Amino acid sequence: MTLPGTLRIAYKLLTNDRGKFSALLVGITFAVFLMVQMTSIFAGILGRSSATVTNIGASVWIMDPAVNTVANTIPLPDYLLDGVRSIPGVRYAVPLYSGGALVKLRSGAYQAVSVIGLDDATLFGRPLLEQGNIQDIYAENGFIVVHDAEFRKLGSPGIGTEFELNDHRGHIVGIAKVSSGGLFGVPTLYTTRSRAIQYIPSTRYTTSYILVEPKNEAAIAAVKREVARLGYLALTREEFIRKISDFYKYQTGIGTNILLMTVISFIVGLSISGQTFYTFILENLEKFGALKAIGAKGSELVSMILFQAVFTALTGYGIGVGLCTALIFVAKMRLPDYASLITFGNLGLALGMVIRIAGISSYIGIRKVLRIEPFDIFRG
Structure with missing residues (x-):
């Protein structure tokens, strides 16, 4: 028998019993839907947790070593800004209030609200405006509001x-847009650093972060070493985002809960599809025995079972991803602050899990089929 012929027979055997085929699809689809949904929520949370870092866009962030997230600010002493500006390789450095x-x-x-105080001289990290003029931020009581969820x-x-903000009058002079919304469900206001310090009670030190633009990428390592000698931490934008992500993954319950839900989804999909596929093999055992009697080799029977398992798994994977995408699309239309993001990592993880489900299910069927003897089938 030729390989296309055996695969055609495998396809007909698989789809002939629509009930069993539907049960297989439902099990895998449900597992993929849950896995992609859970990991997408986690990806959305991680993305929004570092929204300020993404929106400000500084190349290097200097902070206290104890800082875990961008919202967990520890004020820096005023002399540190002058020390950083004197480091060779620093093009410029500005303070930021958060x-x-x-x-x-x-x-x-x-x-x-969350208040971001930009450096008065440069306004480094300012957002793009939908309405208004950025120069109006210098006007009396001027604030810019972010147009997000x-x-x-x-x-x-x-x-x-x-x-009113702490008995101070404020007025909106601009409406801005940013690339990423915040995680904690509060609106964001931008103003000058001097006004933020004046309006909001603070400690002796008022600088939350120092934003650095190095002369070139080669200078970043030297800047990090000099800042470390001063007793503080310098991170690139990507490193700071990774540090924030690691905090939510490993030091909060979010990562553990998402991992448990993903594992449960995998177990549910494996149990449903494995049991259904094994039942399917038992019901078609006579047909596989007949194929073996007329000359089908063991490798051809194995290829048939693998084809059936992979075809079902990939079909269920596609349906599951499609349903999850549709749900997230509808949810974001109804709930603008819904934090969920489908990434290639989410899709790759779900695909890997589905392939494992298909592999384990097909292994169970292959063991059963290879043990049958045509004599036993015809004798029965």
Whole structure:
């Protein structure tokens, strides 16, 4: 028998019993759906946890070594900024303020916000504006609001909207857009660093981070060494994002919970598909025996079972990914702050799990088929 012929027979045997075939697809689809959904939520959380780092866009961040996340700021002494600026290889270095505050809206409601204070001289890290002029941030009480999923929590303000922050009057002079929304469900305001320090109570030191632009990539290693000699930590943008991700993966319950759900999804898919596929093999044992009696080799029977398992697994994988994508699309339309992101890593992990499910299921069937003897089939 030729290989295309055996595969055609395998396909007909697989799809002939629509009930069993549907059960196989449902088991794998459900497992893939859960795995992609859980890992996508985790990827979305990790992406939003480092939103400030992504939006500011500085090449190198200098911070206290105890900092774990961008929201967990530890003020830096004022002399450190001068020390960093004197390091060879530093093109320029600017301070950044990052903190939280409570604003009172014109409706009388209170809303927690995240306030980013940009360097007064350079406004380094400023966002792109949808409305307004960036120079208006220097106006009296000027703030820029980010137009993201949390924008409506401030009453969807427009240019000129006023609010109170610690008994100080503030007004919106611009509406900005950023590449990534925040994780903690609070709106974001940008202003100058001097105004942020004036409006928000702070400790003796007021610099949350020092943002550095090196002269070239080769200078980054030297900058890190000099900053370490001063007792502080310098990280590139990618390293800081990785540090934040590692914190949420290994030092919070988020990573453990997502891992458990992914493993449970794999076990559910394996149990359903493995049991159903084994039942399918038992019900078609006579047909495999007949094929063996008319000259089908063991390798051809193995290729038939592998084809059936892989075809079912990949079909279920495609349906599961499609359902998960559709659900995330609908959820983001209804819930703008829904944190979920499908990445190539999510898809690769789910594909690897599905291949393992197909491999274990086909191994169970192959052992059973290779043991049959045509004599036993015809004798029965």
